[in-house]
Amino acid sequence: MKALVIDAEWNPKPEYDLTDNERETQKVHNSAQVWQHPNLSVEETDQPEPDDDEVLIKVEYVGICGSDCSMIETDEEGYMHYSAYTQFPNITGHEFSGVVVETGDDANLFEEGEPVTSEVVDYCGRCQQCRRGHHGHCENFEQVGFTVPGAFAEYVTVPEKIVWSVASLEEAYEDEDELLRAAATIEPSTITFYGMFGRAEGIQPGDYHVYHGLGPIGLTGMNVSRASGAADVIGFELGEERREIAKDLGFEHVYDPREVDPVEAIYEATDGRGADVHLETAGAVQATYPVIENSLAEEANVVHISNAASKPEFGTRKYQGSSAQVYGSEGHTSNEVYPRVIRLMGAGKIDNLPIVTSTYPLSQADQAIERAAERVEGKVLVDV
Numbered sequence: 001m002k003a004l005v006i007d008a009e010w011n012p013k014p015e016y017d018l019t020d021n022e023r024e025t026q027k028v029h030n031s032a033q034v035w036q037h038p039n040l041s042v043e044e045t046d047q048p049e050p051d052d053d054e055v056l057i058k059v060e061y062v063g064i065c066g067s068d069c070s071m072i073e074t075d076e077e078g079y080m081h082y083s084a085y086t087q088f089p090n091i092t093g094h095e096f097s098g099v100v101v102e103t104g105d106d107a108n109l110f111e112e113g114e115p116v117t118s119e120v121v122d123y124c125g126r127c128q129q130c131r132r133g134h135h136g137h138c139e140n141f142e143q144v145g146f147t148v149p150g151a152f153a154e155y156v157t158v159p160e161k162i163v164w165s166v167a168s169l170e171e172a173y174e175d176e177d178e179l180l181r182a183a184a185t186i187e188p189s190t191i192t193f194y195g196m197f198g199r200a201e202g203i204q205p206g207d208y209h210v211y212h213g214l215g216p217i218g219l220t221g222m223n224v225s226r227a228s229g230a231a232d233v234i235g236f237e238l239g240e241e242r243r244e245i246a247k248d249l250g251f252e253h254v255y256d257p258r259e260v261d262p263v264e265a266i267y268e269a270t271d272g273r274g275a276d277v278h279l280e281t282a283g284a285v286q287a288t289y290p291v292i293e294n295s296l297a298e299e300a301n302v303v304h305i306s307n308a309a310s311k312p313e314f315g316t317r318k319y320q321g322s323s324a325q326v327y328g329s330e331g332h333t334s335n336e337v338y339p340r341v342i343r344l345m346g347a348g349k350i351d352n353l354p355i356v357t358s359t360y361p362l363s364q365a366d367q368a369i370e371r372a373a374e375r376v377e378g379k380v381l382v383d384v
Helices: 020-025 066-072 167-172 176-183 186-199 216-227 240-248 262-269 285-293 316-321 337-346 362-372
Strands: 002-010 035-044 054-063 095-103 115-118 155-159 163-165 208-212 232-236 275-280 296-304 325-328 356-361 379-383
Touching: 002 362, 035 066, 035 362, 054 115, 054 176, 066 362, 095 155, 095 176, 095 186, 115 176, 163 337, 167 176, 167 337, 186 216, 186 275, 186 296, 186 325, 186 337, 208 216, 208 262, 208 285, 216 232, 216 240, 216 275, 216 337, 216 379, 232 262, 262 285, 275 285, 285 296, 296 316, 356 362, 362 379
Parallel strands: 208 232, 208 275, 275 296, 296 325, 356 379
Antiparallel strands: 002 035, 054 095, 054 155, 054 379, 095 115, 115 163
């Protein structure tokens, strides 16, 4: 089968303290400290076979994530920007939809031909974090497209326990192709959903939400916020095309933070209240956190979602004085996040199709990632 394979040179930086497990398995916690000169290529590989607890999925569409882009972006020494978990060589890709074609001997939740999508984290269910219900922080995890083969391929095998049916979206979309395109946007939608309703506490219908950064996570997140009852959703984004996408989605308060005073814009849009919910989805924390700090509503929630490359200046007094709280959020596993987002999409409360701006064939998947890395479009898909 054809697949997009990513590889890189193993060259740990001298100051990086490798663990024994990292040295033995070459599965690393901080890829930016280890992997040098990454490269992508579309290759012929063996078609996988499902283990007893897995399903084999014929991939239809795959979305390109910022993490896919940061794996090919490098610093001056050639070390990749992506700073989390990887094991190479590997097939990348984790935002996908497809159709079940085969199931393992112990997998019985899905039928052949059923349209599905998948979570990213495969958890063991036995470690202390899993036993606490924190599956996303499993001590023995694997990640589809990061440490095990992902979905930029004609077929992918995934543990049954993290696969979800999307057949319920049939009434929301005109045909199966539209359904599968939309289903490939479920994963990014779950990121902000989990941040707001899996990590933060006390977010209420009628709150004012502000997104700092309108890439695919921010754009899908704005749809999630509206579906969850936000009084208004405000967005800040440098890229003109992304601002236009947000406006086309029906969001009125969308600004270039270089052309307006963001703090003033927030207070004007919220009738002087400030933002009840701030979501940092840009990664430009040195620019966004001063705005957040100076536009907090009383008891505001700040949800940090982006993988920032630098540290913000962080003053605690205004957070203390506003009784505000900051939540770090990564991933989407647990709390029935996937089925809840799927239900919202099936009910017509979330439609991410207008966010999709480009589609490439699998043979050009490497070019698609390079295009997405320019960070000017909405969601770029690969049509497998």
